[in-house]
Amino acid sequence: MRLLLVEDTADLAESVLRFLRGEGHAVDHAPDLASAEAAMDVASYACVVLDLGLPDGSGLDLLRRCRRAGDRTPVIVATARDQISDRIAGLDAGADDYIVKPFDLGELSARIRANARRAQGQPDSRIALGDLVVDRAAAKIWRDGHEQRLTSREWALFDALLAARGRVLSKAALEEALYAFDDAVEGNAVEVYVSRLRQKLGAGAVETRRGMGYLVP
C-alpha cells in the first residue's frame, strides 16, 4: 500500500517508516503540514498516518481541508494528545481512527490495513479466491491449505491488486502503490513480481491484460 506518514519527530518517524516499509508498504514521510499537503496533491494514498502537533500547524487543519475538498483517504490520527476532547475533535474533523502515543507498531499496521480495507469497500479481511485463501489483516495467503510465503514487495503488489479486485491496474498504478517518492523504481519490477506471484499462487492468480495492466479476477 502507498502510505503517507506525517510526523515531525525524526526518531519516531524513522522507526515507523522502517517498520511499515518492512511490511512491504511504500511510505512517504512528511515532517510538516506543507510537505504533507504537497505529497497528497500529487500521490494517491491508501492511508495517511497524521500527527497533530506539527511545526507549521495542527494536523487537524490539514484533515479538515482534505475533507472539505472531498478527499476520503483514510486518516489515522497518531498523537500524544490523550484528552478525550482531542479525540472527539479529531474524529469529528473526519479522522477514521485515533491512536495515542506510545503505540504498538503492529497495532498501527493492523489499523492501517483495516482502515484501508474499509475505504476500499472490503471490510472483511478474509477472502477466498479459488484455491487461495487470503487474510489481508494478517498479510497471509494459503494455497490448498498450505501457507505461501510472500516477500513484502510481492505482498504489497498482490494486496494492491486485491484492493481493486476485478479491475485492471496499470503498471504505473502498481508502481505507485509499490514505491515511495524516494524509492528507486526498477523498470521491469512489476513484471518480475507478477511472475513470482504466479509461481507461488498459481498461474491464474494474476491475469495480464495486454497493453493495459494486471488484475486479480
Add this chain to the structure above:
Amino acid sequence: MTVAGAKAWSLRGRLSRNMVLVVSLGWFVTILVTALLINHEFNEMLDEELRALGDETALLLDSSEGARLARSISVSGDGDERVLRITPLGFAPPPAPWGVVGADGYADSSGWRVLRMTAENATIEIGHNKAWRREEVVEASLGLLVLVLPLVAVILLAVRRTVGLSLAPARDLAKRVAERGPEDFTPVSAKGLPAELLPLVTSLNAYTDRVSHLREAERAFVANAAHELRTPIAALRARLEVEDPKTAAAVQPVLDRLARRIERLLQLARSEAGGVLGKGPSDLLRILRLIRDEMPAAQAARLVIDDHDQETLDLPVDPDALAILLRNIIDNACENSTGLVRVSVWPEGKVVVENPVAPGAAFQEARFASGVGSTGAGLGLAIMAAVSQAIGAGLRKEMVAGDGGRRARVEVDFMPLLARKTASGGGATG
C-alpha cells in the same frame, strides 16, 4: 445570602435605614425647634394680650362709677384660664388663684402668669393659667405635626426608592458577576456603571484576565508535558520494536506503565488545578465507548457495558473531566479485577462499576499506594475523588460480599448535575 456561614448585610438596607434615621432625626429636631419657637412666640403674644387687657381695664376704671369696688372676675372659662382682679386702694384684695404680687409688671406665681398694673388708685392684676397656655402651645405644635407626619412618611418612602434606584447599577453588577460560571473569564462590562464601581470592575477584569492566562498556561503546560513525555517513549518503543523485537516485548509493559503513570500524574495535576470545570455538554455513553476503543484488546474483552438501551446520555460536564473519571474507575477495576468488569449506565444518571476482587482486597486511599499484585500507580482513587468533587458528582466506593464472592463496587451519581441541567433548562448535544 450568606458568606462563610454568616448572614451578609444589605447595602441597600443599611443605606435606607441610615438615611431614614438621619432624615427622621432632622425632622424631629426641626419640629422640636419649631415647638420651642411657637412656645416663645405664644408666650409673647399672650403677654401682649395681658398688657392690652390691663390697659383696657385701666381705661374703663377711669370712667366707671364702680371703680371703688374690689372684685375678681373670670375673663373666660370657669376661672381656670384667665382671671382679672381689681383692688381699689384701701380695700382688701378679693380672692385670686395666684399669690401676692409685690410690684407692677409680669410675674409667675402658683402656676399663673400675672401682670400687675397700678392705675386710678386701684391695682389691676390679670392672670393666665400657665397650664392653659401650655395646652395652647401643644395644640398648635400637634397641629403642625399632623400636617408634617404624612409628609415625613412620603419622604421616607421616597428615600428608600431613591436608594434602591441609585444602587441598581451595583445590584446589576453583583448579579452579572454571580451568574458567571467558574470557567467564564470574559471581561465584565463596565458600561453604565458609576465611577465608584469602575475600579472594582477594572480590578476584577485584570484578575480574571490573569487567572485566564494562568489557566491557559496550565493547559498548554499539561498538553506540552503529555507531548514531551509521551513522544520520546513512543520513539524508544518504536525503535526497540524495529531493532530488537525480543527486548521490545520485554520492555513494552514497563513503557506502558510509565506512560500510564505519566497520564495519571497529568490527570491529577489537571483535576486539582481546576482544569476540568468546563460546562460540557458531554455524551457519557460516547465517551464510555471511546474509552473502551482505546483500551488494549485483552482488557476491553473483559469489559461489559450495559447501557440500558440508551443511545446517548448527555451531562452538563467537561468531557475531559468525565473521561478522566470514567477511565480511572475502569482502569482501577481492570487492574484489580479477578473477572469481568461490569459497567451499568442508568438513564437517571448513575454509573455503577462492579468487579470481583481477591479476598482481602481493599481500596487504597493513600496516594501512590497500590494493592497487592496491582500494576496501578496508586493515583486512581485520588483522581476519582478530585474530579468527582470538582464536577459535583457523587462518588461511593464499597466492597460487597455476594454469592459469587467479594466484589468492588464504585457508584458515580450524576443526578445532581442532571437536576441542575433540568433546572436551568439547558440542552445537550454530546
